[in-house]
Amino acid sequence: xxxxxxxxxxxxxxxxxxxxxxxxxxxxxxxxxxxxxxxxxxxxxxxxxxxxxxxxxxxxxxxxxxxxxxxxxxxxxxxxxxxxxxxxxxxxxxxxxxxxxxxxxxxxxxxxxxxxx
Amino acid sequence: xxxxxxxxxxxxxxxxxxxxxxxxxxxxxxxxxxxxxxxxxxxxxxxxxxxxxxxxxxxxxxxxxxxxxxxxxxxxxxxxxxxxxxxxxxxxxxxxxxxxxxxxxxxxxxxxx
Numbered sequence: 001x002x003x004x005x006x007x008x009x010x011x012x013x014x015x016x017x018x019x020x021x022x023x024x025x026x027x028x029x030x031x032x033x034x035x036x037x038x039x040x041x042x043x044x045x046x047x048x049x050x051x052x053x054x055x056x057x058x059x060x061x062x063x064x065x066x067x068x069x070x071x072x073x074x075x076x077x078x079x080x081x082x083x084x085x086x087x088x089x090x091x092x093x094x095x096x097x098x099x100x101x102x103x104x105x106x107x108x109x110x111x112x113x114x115x116x117x
Numbered sequence: 118x119x120x121x122x123x124x125x126x127x128x129x130x131x132x133x134x135x136x137x138x139x140x141x142x143x144x145x146x147x148x149x150x151x152x153x154x155x156x157x158x159x160x161x162x163x164x165x166x167x168x169x170x171x172x173x174x175x176x177x178x179x180x181x182x183x184x185x186x187x188x189x190x191x192x193x194x195x196x197x198x199x200x201x202x203x204x205x206x207x208x209x210x211x212x213x214x215x216x217x218x219x220x221x222x223x224x225x226x227x228x229x230x
Contacts, residue, residue, distance in 0.1 A: 033217065040126065042206060042222035043161070050215060058217070059118075090160065105151045105163035106218060 003027040006091050006109035012117045013078065013085060021076045021112045023091035030095055032074035033106065036060060037088040046089075049074055078114065086116050119144040121209050123221035130197050131229050138192040140207035140221050147209040150190045151218070152181060155204045165192070197228045 004025040013019045023032065031050050035043040045058030049068040063082025068074055074093075078085045092106035120143040130136045142150075151166035167174045167181045167190065174181050183190040190209075194201055204225050208218040 035220075040222060042123075043220040045217060045219070048217050056215075105153075105166055106161075108160040108162070110160050 004091065004093055004107050004109040006089075006112050008112060009110070011112055011114045013114060014117060016080045018077055018079050019114065021078070021089055021091075021114070023074045023076065023109055024072055025074075025093045025107075025109075026072060027093055027107060028071070028095075029093035029107070030071070031093060032068070033092045033094075034058075034064075034066065034074070034076045035090045035092065037090055037111075043090065046076065085114055088113050119147055119209055119211075119219040121207060121219050121221040123207055123224050125224065126222065127225045127227070129227040129229060132197060132199060134197055136192075136194045136197050136201070136226055136228075138194075138205055138207070138224050138226070139189060140191070140209075141187075141189045142209040142219075143188065144209070144211070145185075145188060146211045149212045149216075150181070150183060150207065150209050152179075152192050153206040153208065153220075155206065155223070157203075161206060194226075197226075199228050199230050202226060202228045 007022045033048040034046040044060050046064050047066040049055035052071050055066050055068050065077045089112045091109040094106045123140050148169035152164050153161035154164045155161040165181050167183050178195050180193040204223045206220050206223045208220045210216045210218045
């Protein structure tokens with residue numbers, strides 16, 4: 001879908017379980033991002049990665065982990081330490097650019113809805 | 118870090134009227150301001166953006182204005198249609214090697230037929 005694919009679309013997690021959300025892009029974008037969306041809270045940044053084998057914490061990284069072993073892939077693991085994981089998770093990618101003129105915006109995946117059961 | 122605020126959280130307009138959505142940002146160094154539209158159950162999609170060296174940008178029925186002094190930027194939608202009903206997010210960042218978008222909380226626009 002639009003060059004960036006998230007799977008699964010729906011995911012159910014039991015208490016105490018770790019789950020991994022997949023994000024793959026074929027846009028040859030350098031940067032990838034994970035956001036969490038809750039009603040009335042907008043999009044909050046969890047982790048982001050500008051290059052392979054490097055990533056930085058966002059505003060709400062606690063209880064989450066990521067890896068960036070390949071340019072195309074940026075999986076997010078929701079660990080048991082995340083006490084309120086029920087949310088809609090969005091992955092995005094972009095090519096960081098300096099200077100003016102070009103569109104800089106993100107391309108988003110279609111999201112994964114995670115529910116704790 | 119950057120902080121982006123959107124007010125109000127909901128806006129309802131009559132079809133054919135104009136809608137204006139305003140955002141404020143805190144970091145005067147930010148130089149890129151995109152707007153995203155998210156329809157129910159779908160991914161956010163970029164609809165228009167503006168850089169800090171430009172005061173206004175227009176694309177058909179939508180336009181964005183930027184006031185750097187006051188640190189606010191606005192989305193203007195003219196001749197609204199029911200398909201404009203969605204959640205609209207503004208965002209801001211300083212472009213560069215380590216940049217990341219900071220989003221507002223979103224505003225739900227309802228266009229009444």
